[in-house]
Amino acid sequence: MFALIQKAVRALLNSKLKIFITIVSAAVFLLLLFPMNDLGDLVSSQVARLTGNKVFLQFEELKMSVFPAPGVKVEQVFVEAQGVAGVSAQEIKFTPSVGGLIAQKPYGSVNAKGLFKGDVYVSVSSGSRTENGVERQKIEVKAQKLSLQDLREVARLPVMMKGKLDLESSALVDLTFTEQPDMDVNLSISQFELPPSNVTTPMGPLTMPDLKLSAVEIKGRLAGGKLIIENGQIGKDGDELRGSITGNMDLSLMNAGGTINPVLGGYTFNVNLRTKRNFQDRAALFLSFIDAYKTATPDGAEYKFKVSAASTMVPPSIGAAR
Structure with missing residues (x-):
């Protein structure tokens, strides 16, 4: 032998x-x-079949790479999902984790260039378990210079807006969403523009004046089904509107047959705003709701107030900030 x-x-x-x-x-x-490109039609048909014809994927070129890590790259990508506007990207590179392949887990990274006119990097790895022993994945997201206008069109938001969004987020997520995720979020927007618009609120239609801000920065976290804004900065010195916001909102992510839906609840926010006179003139109706909490300043006014409600479906109450 x-x-x-x-x-x-x-x-x-x-x-x-x-x-x-x-x-x-x-x-x-x-x-x-x-002939990797010949796989395009096969990949597109398989994606449509596996999603019940709810997601359609198209791309022009598919390549494999070995260095610096094994991966697959597709170029000129277009994805369309049922009920969502189409999304395109110049290039998307998938780099699976070898350990994840062995463990049959969705570990690895995705690097998308030209997505919403910016760049997005997402990585998925093994995370710590919850106190109840539920397995969680660690998901990290970094996004640079995303177009707010393109994001607004995909999300079908009722308010027009422009600007560039940067985002950094780290989360521990149970992919079945039997337990709520823990997430840290740092968000910044530059060159923010809001044209005049009418917004539907629980109190009725509200006319929003045009607004330009040099920057918006928000630092927050999601924990225990609650979104907490630890520090929010609106505008900078020289802008016609600037201020700060802190507070929290009930926010849960629910799994409905494989579709993840956010459920919004009650909220409480403390707001401090400083406005210049030209903005006060344009936003007279909007500011009339908080006129009782105004203090005159040499160049305009300062507003300090608290806005809260038990649900997003009822009109909020406004009071003095603590």
Whole structure:
């Protein structure tokens, strides 16, 4: 028996050059000669089939890479989902984790260029379990210079807006959403513009004046089904509106047959705003709701107030800030 093992090892050592050439040839075939682009129609049809014809994926070119890490890259990507406007990207690169493949877990990273006219990086890895022993995944997201206008069109928000969004977020998520995720969020918007618009509120239609802000920065976290804004800065010195906001809102993510839906509840926010006279003139109706909490300043006014409600479906109450 031992002699047979010795012969087998000796045969492998004598044939190592042949084995190396075979591996290299297979890699060259897969990377350079295999008609990867012919898989486009197959991939698109499989995505549509697996999602019940709810998601449609199209792309022009598909490539495989080995260095610096194994991955798949697709170019000129267009994704359309039922009930959601189409989304395009110049390039998306998928880099799976070897450990994740072995454990059959969705670990790895996605790097998208040209998504919402910006760049997005997402990584998924193993995270700590909850106190009840539920498995969670660690999801990190970094986004740069995303177009607010494009995001607004996809989300179908009723308010027109423009600007560039940067985002950094780290979350521990149970992908079945039997337990609520824990998430930290740092968000900043530059060159924010809000044209005149009418917004439907629980108190009726509200006319919003045009507004331009040099920056908006929000630092917050999601924990225990509650969104907490620890520090929110609106505008900067020189803007016609600037101020701060802190507070919290009940926010749960519910799994409804594979679709994740946010459920909004009660909220309480403390707001401090400073306005210049030209903005006060344009926003007279809007500011009339908080006129009781106004203090005159040399160049305009300062408003300090608290807004709260038991639900987003009822009119909020406004009172003096503590």
